[in-house]
Amino acid sequence: MASTLILTLIGSLTAQVNPFVLRYTVDKVQVLLHHGHSLKVGMPLLLGISGILLGKEVLNAALDFGQSYFGEEIRVYVSSALSQDAVRRILSYRLGFYAAGSNQTGKLQTRLDKGVDALMKLVQDLFIDILPLLAAAAVSLVVMFAASWRIGVVALGVLPVYFWLSYRQAVRLSGVRRGMRQLKEDKNHGLLNLMDSAVVIKSFVREQYEEEKQDRLQHELRETQLRMRKTNFLFNGLKSLVEQVGLVVIIVLTAYLVLSHELSIGTIMFNSMLFHNVSAPIRQLHQMYDELNEVHTYSEAFFEMLDADNAVEPTGSLPPTSLRGTFELRHVDFTYPSGTQALHDVSLTIEAGKTTALMGLSGAGKSTVINLLCKFYEPQSGEILLDGRPLADYDTHALRQYIGLVLQKNHIFKGTVDENIRYGNLLATPAQVQDAARQAHLHDQLMQLPDGYETDAQQLSGGQQQRIAIARLFLKNPPIIFLDEPTASLDAVTTEQIKTSLDALKRGRTVVIISHSLSQIVEADRTYVLEQGRVVENGIHQELYDQNGAYRRIFDASARSLNLEKLARTLTY
Numbered sequence: 001m002a003s004t005l006i007l008t009l010i011g012s013l014t015a016q017v018n019p020f021v022l023r024y025t026v027d028k029v030q031v032l033l034h035h036g037h038s039l040k041v042g043m044p045l046l047l048g049i050s051g052i053l054l055g056k057e058v059l060n061a062a063l064d065f066g067q068s069y070f071g072e073e074i075r076v077y078v079s080s081a082l083s084q085d086a087v088r089r090i091l092s093y094r095l096g097f098y099a100a101g102s103n104q105t106g107k108l109q110t111r112l113d114k115g116v117d118a119l120m121k122l123v124q125d126l127f128i129d130i131l132p133l134l135a136a137a138a139v140s141l142v143v144m145f146a147a148s149w150r151i152g153v154v155a156l157g158v159l160p161v162y163f164w165l166s167y168r169q170a171v172r173l174s175g176v177r178r179g180m181r182q183l184k185e186d187k188n189h190g191l192l193n194l195m196d197s198a199v200v201i202k203s204f205v206r207e208q209y210e211e212e213k214q215d216r217l218q219h220e221l222r223e224t225q226l227r228m229r230k231t232n233f234l235f236n237g238l239k240s241l242v243e244q245v246g247l248v249v250i251i252v253l254t255a256y257l258v259l260s261h262e263l264s265i266g267t268i269m270f271n272s273m274l275f276h277n278v279s280a281p282i283r284q285l286h287q288m289y290d291e292l293n294e295v296h297t298y299s300e301a302f303f304e305m306l307d308a309d310n311a312v313e314p315t316g317s318l319p320p321t322s323l324r325g326t327f328e329l330r331h332v333d334f335t336y337p338s339g340t341q342a343l344h345d346v347s348l349t350i351e352a353g354k355t356t357a358l359m360g361l362s363g364a365g366k367s368t369v370i371n372l373l374c375k376f377y378e379p380q381s382g383e384i385l386l387d388g389r390p391l392a393d394y395d396t397h398a399l400r401q402y403i404g405l406v407l408q409k410n411h412i413f414k415g416t417v418d419e420n421i422r423y424g425n426l427l428a429t430p431a432q433v434q435d436a437a438r439q440a441h442l443h444d445q446l447m448q449l450p451d452g453y454e455t456d457a458q459q460l461s462g463g464q465q466q467r468i469a470i471a472r473l474f475l476k477n478p479p480i481i482f483l484d485e486p487t488a489s490l491d492a493v494t495t496e497q498i499k500t501s502l503d504a505l506k507r508g509r510t511v512v513i514i515s516h517s518l519s520q521i522v523e524a525d526r527t528y529v530l531e532q533g534r535v536v537e538n539g540i541h542q543e544l545y546d547q548n549g550a551y552r553r554i555f556d557a558s559a560r561s562l563n564l565e566k567l568a569r570t571l572t573y
């Protein structure tokens, strides 16, 4: 940074060379002409001037290079530090942050990119563009004042008018810019959404409907862009006019002073060049002002994203060593950030080393219970205890090392199958990865693929991807396991295979399972039945069945949907 400032200072001085040399040349040539000297007498003067001007240009080129290079160095370092900082921050946020409408993937990405770009622009404007020009302008003003205070006053007098116009322009644009940012984020998000929804759009033949939605956005974007351009053209024209009027006044005033023998004739050239030095950065300044405004708009959103302190996942300091794994929910109420109350006064116990099933119709709140146990969200009232201590007191990251979570649809990262399984334990040996894949009944299938474990994981079928998730769990080997309909998307044979693997895994561990599969529910040590966010029944299979309540209704409906009677008849043949 110091090197950039030193170069800027030298640059501001070299910018004054041309006016001085030209004033000297004009005055000297005039004297030579006046005395009728031949070209021969003037030759040394011409050579001397050429030498100075050329030397100055060489120095300028070196200065330009130095300033650009050092400025770029600052830019590159700041940009990489900012991006990394943003990634680190975002990763530390709680799930609710990712789910919020304003943070959807495309929007967050746009905000991050635009924010970093904008801040880089700030560094560029400051160190590469504005500082050298402003320094040169300041020195030129001082020189003008020193040559003639009246000329100095005129040059200085133009500045407030210029600044005021730039300010008005910026104010007019700022609201429009903000709207523009929002529209661009929406557009990006819309496009990503279109790609994600391609199958549904096509199967419902909604191409035209989607196109019209995008067109409305384009229309607004177009109008906003045109409004912005109009404002810019108007103000730029006004500023140009002010600058030209300033120049005319300076030339006329200098000519008047030359005629009154107060200044030499070379000063006309001298002053107009110096005024050019003063107005050049100021001409750019409106752009800068404009850009800084844009920087402000985008960086505001960027820093908002970085400073979402309330979005940082809370953590306690209790290390979860020697966990037994008994969870207790006491009178828990929970409402999602969107406002949906998912749990009402829920009390339940998940015993260590046992399998607890959660049962209920869709939307009853089963997954929400698991979300709370994983500390993805905190309840608004009531308490959750783990081995008798508040769950909130535990170190969140350390606790999650002890928990394995398999969902109905698990995320598969871009990359190979090996990389995806290894996510469960980054230090696993190839033999351990294969062992986990074997337990998840995936190994044999992989062996039939030409690339085996190196196959692109996202190309595998839904069922195979589910096995990757289960292999990941085997590799992590946690003492506490949450299974949220882990076999719901699998075929019957795979379900049976996976169930056998999971049964082996369940032994001696604390397991919470959500499943619509009767076979998995009847085997649970305890089942809690939820209805509209409340626990309505709990017990073991037979007890619950005999109660003839909610459990029985769901159980019977599931049995009927399987058409057990007919199946039984078929099986006896």
Ligand SMILES: Nc1ncnc2c1ncn2[C@@H]1O[C@H](COP(=O)(O)OP(=O)(O)OP(=O)(O)O)[C@@H](O)[C@H]1O
Pocket (backbone or CB within 6 Å): 099, 336, 337, 338, 339, 340, 341, 342, 360, 361, 362, 363, 364, 365, 366, 367, 368, 369
């Ligand atoms: N991330 C979320 N943000 C807002 N509301 C949510 C969120 N997840 C779930 N909900 C709402 O909370 C309620 C309970 O949902 P939950 O997913 O816990 O039900 P579930 O019993 O697991 O249902 P399913 O069997 O369909 O998975 C529902 O009304 C649902 O709309």
